[in-house]
Amino acid sequence: MKKRPSLYLAAGLFASTVLFTGGCRRPQSEQIVVTGASTVYPIVQMASEELRRTKGLDVMAQGGGSTRGFEDCIAGRNSLGAMARELTPEEKAQVIVFPIAYDGVGIVVHASNQISGLTTEQLRQIYRRQITNWSNFGGREDRIVVVHKAEGHALREVFMKYTGLTPDEITRHTDVTAGDNAQVIRVIANTANAIGYVSLGEVIKAAEAGQPVRLAKLNGIEPVMKNVTNKTYPLFHPLYLISKGEPQGGSRVLLDFLRSAEGKAIIREGNYVPLE
C-alpha cells in the first residue's frame, strides 16, 4: 500500500482542529448570563438554583469584577451586569440600574486577636502606619500586618473612600495584597497579627466553617446583620444589577424574583441586606 502522508496530515489537522474547538459552542439563546462583581455572585447563584427548579430558567453567573460587569453590559456580552460599587455619572448615563441589596464590609482579624473593636480613626492610623503594634489597642505585643485588596476590586475603593486613604498611602504601607474575598480570609486565617476588610457575609460564612477569623467592632457597633440592616453599622456598599436596555424575558424574571419576598429571603440567607 502506498502511503500518502500529506493526506493523513490534512485529515489529522482537521480532526485536531475539530477536537480543539469542539468545546467552544455559543450559549443557547434562552440562557441568562450575569457577569461582574464577585460579591453579587452568591446572590445570583442562589437565585439561579431556585429559578432553575421552579421556572426552568437557565442562569449562568460569572465573576470578573464590577468594571467587567459594566463593560460586558455595554458591549452586549451579558444579559445583566453585576456591580458592587457606586456607578460613576458617565456609567450611570449608559445603563439602567437596579439596586438589589447592600453588603456590610467587615473589619476582619485572626480569631486569637484580643481586640474588641476599632474606631474609624484608629483604622486610618493602622492603614497609615501611624500605629504599628496591636498592644496600642489592648492586644498582644505584635506587629500589625496590613492586608489590602488588589487594584480593581470594588471593596478596595469602598474602603479608600470610607477611610480617606490615598492610593500612594496604600502602596507605601501595605504588607499583603490579596485578590478576592477568599484570599483575604486565607491570609488572615494564617497570620495571627493581620487585619483586613472583607464582605461581612463571607467572614460569617468562613467563621462558621471553622476558619480562625473573626470580625472586629467598628466605632463600637457590633458587626452583625441586624446593625447592617438598620444602617447603624457604618461601613457598607450597595450591590446593583445593570441592564443596557429595559430588561426582557429571563432577565426580567430574575430581577422580579430578587425583589420578591422569596428572593429577599434568599438574599438574607446569604448574609446580605435586601432592599425594603
Added chain:
Amino acid sequence: MFRWNRARWFWTGAIALGLLPILAIFALAIFLFWNAASAAAQIGLQEFAAAEWLPQQNRYGVARLLAGTLAVTALALFLAVPVALSAAGYLSLYAGRKVRVAANTAIGVLGGIPSVVIGLWGMTWIVPLFGNSWISASLVLALMIAPTITLLSGAALRLVPADLLEASRALGVGEAIVSRVAFHHARWGILGAVVLGTSRALGEAVAVSMVAGNVVSWPNFMRPIATLTTTLIVELDSAAGLHRDALYLLACVVLGAISVLSVFGRAAQRKAGI
C-alpha cells in the same frame, strides 16, 4: 481515492492527537498576543518600561514587577542550586542503588506537590519567620525548583562514563577532583537542568503569591514584593478594559521568557545527550 479503513482511522487519530498540543500552544499564544497588542499600543513602550504600576490611575509601568520577578528567581536559584547539585552529585556518583531510587522517588513526590499546598506550608512556617517578603517568596520557590534541578542534573551526571571516573581515581587524585571531573563532563546537562528550573521559577504564581505580599515595590529582602505572575493572580479576577489587557501583556512577557528559557534549556540538555 481516499477510503477509510482501520489503518487510516488509526493514523488520522494519532496525528490529530499529536498535533493537539501544538495547536493548543499556538491558540494560547495568539489569544494572549491578540489581547496584549491593544494594551501595548495604548500604553506605549516608554510608559510600559516605567516603574509606576497603578492601574486605577492608568499607569502601567512594568519595571518594578520585572525587578521583582528577577529578584525572587535569582535568590531562589542562589538557594536551590548548591543544595540541588550537591544532592544530585551524591545520589548519582556515590549513593547505592537503593538509596538513589528511594531518594529520587521522594524528590519526585516533593516536586509534584501542588503549589497551593507549598504556599500554605509557606504561610504557616516561613511567613512567621521572615514576613511577607522577598526572602519568603524565594525560599518557597527554591523548595519548588530544587527537585527539578536535582533530578535533571542527576540524570546528566549518571551519563558520565564510569571509565572516566575510574581513570581519574587511578591517577590518585582525591574524590573532590573526581567529582569535579564528573561535573565538568556533565556541564551541559546541568546547565539545562538549571535553566529549566529557572523557567519553572519564572512561571510559578500560586505559592509565591501566598507568601510574597504582592505589593509593587523595588526589591528589599524583608519587605513585600510583587512579581509579574503574582500581580496576574491578585488582579486578573477583577480587572477590566485596559487593565485586563495590560495583565495579558504581563502574561505575554512571562510566556516569552519561559519559551526562550525552555528552548535554551532543552538545547543544552540535547548537547549533553539527554
